[in-house]
Amino acid sequence: MANVLIFSEQDTGAFELLSKARELGTPAIAALGKTNVGGYFEYGAQQVFVGEDARLSEFNADGYADALAQIADASGATIVLIGSTKRGKELAGRLAQKLGCGAVMDAIGLAMQDGKIVAQRYALGGNTIATDVITSARQVIAVMPKTFEAVKQPVSGETVRVELKLREPRVKIVERKAKPAATANVEGAETLIVVGKGFAKQEDLGLAEALAHALNGEIGCTRALAADYHWLGEERMIGISGKKCKPRLMVSLGVSGQIQHTVGILGSKLIVAINKDKGAPIFKIADYGIVGDLYQVVPRLAERLRR
């Protein structure tokens, strides 16, 4: 009997979780609103629970949580792992309440300790990493995408069709406007230039681009520049609500260093910060810094690097 049930709206996330779940127990997966389930056996799913119900054709947190609660009961799973995307997170909270159990969100590490699953997550806005154990009989854990590596391990598992008792979705999707496809990969960048509110206008980002070009690096940004100003795409947004990066070299330009942002750069091997405010918190986590006007410093730095 499978004791770990997995759900992720994205297959890549599901494969990552299946790969990890093999260490934690016997994995099963819930395939909701889709029929192509073969891939899951490639990653070691012993059982694939298929819920074919028209009410699951579009994601809705309440209905999906209902379906997963019923599949958790049918499978006997005590641990439910969910891909911690935005949809995954809103689902996980609702599911935990339906199961009457504890949950940890945005887990960045999982391990078995004395028969209990232990999860790590950022706390206090990223100041700390908390290690949590869920004490209820069942446990729901939403795991950050890319926490674990997807490794194939084909098995000849079983497909289980489940009859679900669902009600009509109460939230109706009227329209979906796809965001432009991601053009940047800040998570995989070896060299990363991060821009913040120190830039007065969008055109000035050319300075950062010149530096990125000289260093062959990728450009990332703080939440404000993507979400508020729309100067850059959200795929470049770094921080607790954005990407977590671990470049070899990180150069931070005009970023004050709010903890909600810096949690996304702590994995950097070397951090360089340029900011005119000597008291800016970014200097506390920098290896090297220049206290100065980025409009003066960055062109000079790019010029020297080009030579």
Added chain:
Amino acid sequence: MEIIVCLKQVPDLQQIRIKRETREPVLEGAPFVFGAFEKNALEEAVRLREKHGGKVIALALGNAKLKDTIIEALAMGADEAVMLTDPAFAGGGSAGTAQALAAAVRKIGKFDLILMGEGSADNYSGQVTGRVAELLDLPQITYARALSVEGNRVRVTRDLEDALEVVEAELPVVVSATSELNTPRLPPLTAILKASKKPIKTFTPADLGLAADQVGAKAAVVQTLSNLAPEQERKQVLFEGDADKAVDELLKALQKENAF
């Protein structure tokens, strides 16, 4: 429209010190502030009331310092407030907090919309939205970046990773706000002075019909084994003064580190 806004007071995250030897956070002395995402939730509620009439009730669970945030919420435009500050509520985590908030909502009774932040600024777990919605058997709409109400329906633009999704639901609904939803107002001094005269109720677990083991640490289902700052050994070498000279020094240092 009757709108309940669930607020959270959080420690000022910029002012948390880390003990160098143990990597433990030091919360003593860090002031408590109004959670950032909750301000967007409250601002939206006040705008809806300005447009449609009705009442905004600020609801929060917290410690003895909660009143400062409640006064700020009342100054921003909430009409009334409900505080759950009984020490018995403390330590319940997301599950215990959701249980208490849902019970308080039931006690308040009449409402069309419940607004909260997409996650709290400190833990950013975002569980409470789904838990409260489930406890009250209401639909949930998360990550709102635009919201409008027409008749008994709410229309929300949700901000997801891959798409902006426009959804509709019949009231009452639980909605969580992103920081892109609006720009919270700064209340004028006169509003701050008037705020303390607005009605503030305080409920105990007994007032909400909750037994001692349904709230606070006894209701907690997640135990934190440790909470430590990640190991950060940064050199913190700063160059100042002439830009050319500073760039020169930085490049020398980076070459030594084999950064390129």
